[in-house]
Amino acid sequence: MSVINDVKQRVDIVELISDYVPLRKAGRNFKALCPFHSEKNPSFFVFPDQQTWHCFGACNTGGDVFAFIMKKEGVDFGRALPLLARRAGIVLNEPTEAEKAKDKETERLFGINELISEYYHHLLLSTTAGERVRSYLNSRGITLETIRKFRLGFSPDDWEAGKGFLINKGYEQKDLVDIGLIIEKEDGGSYDRFRNRLMFPIWDIKGRVIGFGARVLDDSQPKYTNSPQTLLFDKGSNFYGIDKAKDIIRKENLAIIVEGYMDVLAAHQNGWQNVVASMGIALTEKQVNILKRLTKNITLALDADMAGEEATLRSGEILARSLDRKAIPVPLWSGLVRCESMLVAEIKVIPLPSGKDPAEVIIETPKLWQGMVTQALPILEFALEAVVSKVDFNKAE
Ligand SMILES: [Zn+2]
Numbered sequence: 427m428s429v430i431n432d433v434k435q436r437v438d439i440v441e442l443i444s445d446y447v448p449l450r451k452a453g454r455n456f457k458a459l460c461p462f463h464s465e466k467n468p469s470f471f472v473f474p475d476q477q478t479w480h481c482f483g484a485c486n487t488g489g490d491v492f493a494f495i496m497k498k499e500g501v502d503f504g505r506a507l508p509l510l511a512r513r514a515g516i517v518l519n520e521p522t523e524a525e526k527a528k529d530k531e532t533e534r535l536f537g538i539n540e541l542i543s544e545y546y547h548h549l550l551l552s553t554t555a556g557e558r559v560r561s562y563l564n565s566r567g568i569t570l571e572t573i574r575k576f577r578l579g580f581s582p583d584d585w586e587a588g589k590g591f592l593i594n595k596g597y598e599q600k601d602l603v604d605i606g607l608i609i610e611k612e613d614g615g616s617y618d619r620f621r622n623r624l625m626f627p628i629w630d631i632k633g634r635v636i637g638f639g640a641r642v643l644d645d646s647q648p649k650y651t652n653s654p655q656t657l658l659f660d661k662g663s664n665f666y667g668i669d670k671a672k673d674i675i676r677k678e679n680l681a682i683i684v685e686g687y688m689d690v691l692a693a694h695q696n697g698w699q700n701v702v703a704s705m706g707i708a709l710t711e712k713q714v715n716i717l718k719r720l721t722k723n724i725t726l727a728l729d730a731d732m733a734g735e736e737a738t739l740r741s742g743e744i745l746a747r748s749l750d751r752k753a754i755p756v757p758l759w760s761g762l763v764r765c766e767s768m769l770v771a772e773i774k775v776i777p778l779p780s781g782k783d784p785a786e787v788i789i790e791t792p793k794l795w796q797g798m799v800t801q802a803l804p805i806l807e808f809a810l811e812a813v814v815s816k817v818d819f820n821k822a823e
Pocket residue numbers: 460461462463470481482483484485486
């Protein structure tokens with residue numbers, strides 16, 4: 427079952443059908459002369475948002491990528507699957523016993539993260555020690571509803587609180603080391619990785635807790651730490667908030683990328699539920715691959731310092747490289763037609779006021795943020811301005 431979903435996830439219906447008939451843009455969708463019946467006016471439509479197609483003409487039928495290939499190639503499902511799987515780069519194999527055991531083990535480890543996130547959440551909401559974190563969040567304008575929605579937590583100032591809680595629940599020290607919750611000492615002992623911190627559980631797109639972000643409660647550095655790279659957690663292939671944002675991103679056909687956890691909280695709390703955080707300085711290709719299934723319109727709102735500007739330009743580059751292109755036929759004066767590759771995406775940038783992060787702008791001046799989103803600059807304009815602002819024209823000869 428999951429292979430079928432994998433194939434559906436990875437094969438883009440627009441790309442697939444473009445291989446058979448030239449598609450023309452029609453609003454958010456595409457149309458073409460139906461490849462299955464003869465017609466003069468296009469009544470065949472492709473809907474990228476739903477990843478479906480439909481002929482409203484003589485065929486009056488439609489479906490997904492499988493239905494298209496079965497009809498077009500005249501094959502049954504059993505033969506359509508390997509065709510599409512090959513296209514998606516998926517190797518078809520029955521899962522072995524070892525693989526099934528590994529899946530079960532992974533589920534068990536996700537369970538530990540789930541449990542500890544509830545524990546930290548409880549400590550934040552219902553203990554005296556959590557009071558300081560509650561008032562910090564309050565001072566940043568974060569409501570109780572948001573704290574609950576994102577299951578924010580508090581890891582106590584204690585070397586063994588989390589470890590003790592989980593060992594009591596029957597888990598082994600090794601499990602906790604494996605998912606990065608505790609750190610092993612040379613003498614074989616171990617201690618909690620996250621102590622005296624505001625905790626942000628990080629969910630993957632399927633809604634599983636894969637790791638944590640943690641913020642110090644004083645001015646010490648570094649301000650933020652994350653779970654290390656583990657079997658469950660790979661920072662560069664996930665977005666913070668993607669589980670809660672994915673449906674809205676698809677519906678609004680726009681994703682806004684910010685840098686930090688607090689930016690996501692502030693945005694969602696104020697009705698901007700299509701906002702996710704990159705959790706790092708620049709985007710990765712793996713991250714772009716997650717987003718491009720949901721929308722081709724991506725707006726970057728990274729911090730306004732020099733590092734943020736560079737990260738924006740680098741992210742724009744990665745986006746442009748990783749997003750799909752399609753061939754656009756361009757008629758030439760000679761009567762021939764040349765195909766030009768065109769990016770099927772719109773990348774924009776929200777230039778933030780200097781010294782402000784999105785969380786501050788959204789909480790303090792939601793109207794200003796609204797305007798900034800609607801007036802976001804195309805990345806090329808932003809890049810040009812960034813270059814021009816660095817040139818000192820007085821020195822030019
Ligand atoms: Zn038709």
